[in-house]
Amino acid sequence: MSSSTPSPSTSAGTHAIVYGGSMAGLMSAGVLSRHFERVTLVERDPFPNGPMQRKGVPQAQHVHGLLTRGMDILADIFPGIREELVAAGAEFLDVVSTVAAFGAGSWRRRFHSGVSAASVSRLMLEWVVRQRLQSLANVHIRDEREAVGLKTSGDRTRVTGLLLQAPGGGQEETLEAELVVDASGRGSRTPQWLEALGYPRVEETRIHVNVGYASRIYRKPPGFEPGWRSLAISPELPKQRRLGIIQGIEDNRLLVLVGGWLGEAPASADDAAFLEFARGLAQPHLYEAIKNAEPLGPIHIYRFAHNQRRHYERMPRFPEGLAVVGDAVCSFNPIYGQGMSTAALQAEALGECLRSGARGATQRYRQRAGQLLEGPWLMATAGDLAFPEVEGKRPPGFGLMNWYGNRFQQLVGYDEEAMRTFVRVQHMMEPPTAMFSPRMVLKVLTVRPDKAAQTPGPQPLAASSTRAA
Ligand SMILES: Cc1cc2nc3c(=O)[nH]c(=O)nc-3n(C[C@H](O)[C@H](O)[C@H](O)COP(=O)(O)OP(=O)(O)OC[C@H]3O[C@@H](n4cnc5c(N)ncnc54)[C@H](O)[C@@H]3O)c2cc1C
Structure with missing residues (x-):
């Protein structure tokens, strides 16, 4: 395991705090370690000394796929993490050739797609990432500490620190920082805390x-x-x-x-x-x-x-020195597997916003976060809104998009190029617009569902596949 501290790429300040020590918090703290002299990670749970379950992340017992784009960012934040995951038992497997997938009424073709993802439990993933963060000399971990409020400047236009307490009560403590990052998940109390400070309530979908x-x-x-x-x-x-x-x-x-x-x-x-x-x-x-x-x-x-999205980007006023990441901003239907990867995109965006200077960085960040959530939010909610029973505003053209999406799934049943495009979009390697190229539109318009092989079980690996599974 690497124990080096990446040299700060910018000097945004002396101290940053991240509260919430799950995937969004770990990745954000890793990014901030390059921009601040010191980073403190605050977590309510006691961190177990191994890939073990803890109270604050009950979802860790369930299947977690980290999309390829998310993995790439994780490896940018923590170079060598792929090798560390492999050493811990993870395998990087092609997401088409090694998966038997039944969808849209047929078994999907299997071939080498060139897109791979880690096959690993969420508990092990988080443990490997946490060890890596802990090895950074300028990162200080404070577990068994709960964030209970924000400290602000007198005029309340800037967050200047965080109030902490042992879970269940006790003496309050104040940590001062130039940047405070909320990575406390779906139950984040930032909306209420900001309202108590005189800010409007953030819009929530x-x-x-x-x-x-x-x-x-x-x-x-x-x-x-x-x-x-x-x-x-x-x-x-x-x-x-x-x-x-x-x-x-x-x-x-x-x-x-x-x-x-x-x-x-x-x-x-x-x-x-x-x-x-x-x-x-x-x-x-x-x-x-x-x-x-x-x-x-x-x-x-x-x-x-429910899917839950907080539109911090729409707030007319927002304090400097505060950023919200991960499920605290947007928590998706987990079936689409986007949560950790969008958290990675946000951590990366936060770093980029800091690179162009600490001043105004958090205002730039909340706009960037709002933009980068658009695609994943659309992908997740388009599937969910296809159920007539699911309440929610359908965007303009939703019926047409849904029709196109269903036909695209039929096409994927037999067309390797469409399948490749689909997995690259799904893994955030290409934007959703890749599914609407003139070539794809033509194929979708002339789709032949009867071409999908009706095999009684998973299809064998295609002979044309260039590499073994
Ligand atoms: C069933 C299920 C399956 C999922 N499957 C996938 C998947 O396949 N792929 C994928 O990418 N995503 C998946 N997700 C989403 C994924 O789990 C989250 O997106 C991911 O954990 C990032 O969330 P987070 O770090 O923002 O918040 P969380 O994981 O919710 O963590 C919040 C952390 O903050 C701590 N905390 C809370 N309040 C405080 C406080 N006041 N002070 C200090 N600490 C606090 C908690 O203890 C916890 O450690 C799934 C989610 C669920 C529910």
Whole structure:
């Protein structure tokens, strides 16, 4: 592991504080370590000494995919992190050739796409990143400390520090800083704190999806070699709502997730309900893979009520010296796997805003954050709003976009070029407009769903594939 401190690329100030020590906070603190002499990371939980569950991140028991763009940024912040993840048991696998994916009514073609992602548990990912941050000499960790308020200048136009307390009460402490970053997740209290300081209430958009996740880890059965490393059985939206995923994770284990939209989830966290639900997926392969496998722990349930976006970019007034990152700004339906990667984009944007000078950096940042969220927000909510039951304002042209999106999914069933484009957009390597190039539009207009091979199970790796899975 590297223990060097990256030399500050700009001198934005002497001290920055990040509160919230999950993925958004860790990445933001890593970025700020290059711009401030000292960075303090404040976390309410005691940090466990290993890849172990903690209270503040209950979602860590569930499948977490870090998109390729997110991984690239993480590796820019912490050079060598890929190798450290691999040493911890992660594997970087091609997201098309190694995944058996059923979607839009057919098994997807499998070929070498050139896009790879880490197959690793969220617990291990966060642990590796946290160790890396802890190794930076100018980063100071304060766990078991809760942020309870902002300190401001007398005229309240600038945040000048953070008030802390041990969770549950006790003596308050004030830390002074030139920059305070809120990475405290969906439950962030910045909206209320700003309102109490005389600022308008930030506008918030919510789209209720009532997504349910149930996850369990299994030991990979001896001799279980199905020819894929991950399995994804996706519903045809909006006709179906149920999905299932198996992700291979470190130590030869399978992380199995079943769930769905609009209340579609196992009735309870017991064996029978979990297996019964898995049996009701559009294809039997997930059920077949786990029905006799050995569970290595309990079933974890997570209910995600709504997508939530806070429009800090629209506030007419906002204090200097404060930035909000990660789920505290925007928390997406987890099915689309965008949360950590947009947090990475925000951490990167914060660094870029600081590079052009500390003055006005946080005002520039909140505008940038608002812009960079547009694409991912559109991608996530377009899927959710396809359900007639989901309430929310449909953007102009939504019906047409939805029609196009469905036909694009049919095209992806047999057209390698479309599939490549789709995964590159999904992994944030290309903008969504790549799906609307003249070539793609022509293919979508002449789509032939009957060309998708109707195989009874996952397709074999295409002979044309240039590299092995
Ligand atoms: C079921 C589920 C599955 C998901 N799957 C994916 C996926 O596949 N891919 C993906 O990219 N994203 C996924 N996400 C989203 C992802 O988990 C988050 O986007 C990611 O953790 C970044 O969030 P965050 O760091 O902003 O906040 P969180 O992860 O919520 O962490 C907030 C942190 O702040 C701490 N905290 C809170 N209040 C205070 C306080 N007052 N003082 C100090 N500390 C405080 C908490 O203890 C916690 O450590 C999923 C989410 C869920 C719910």
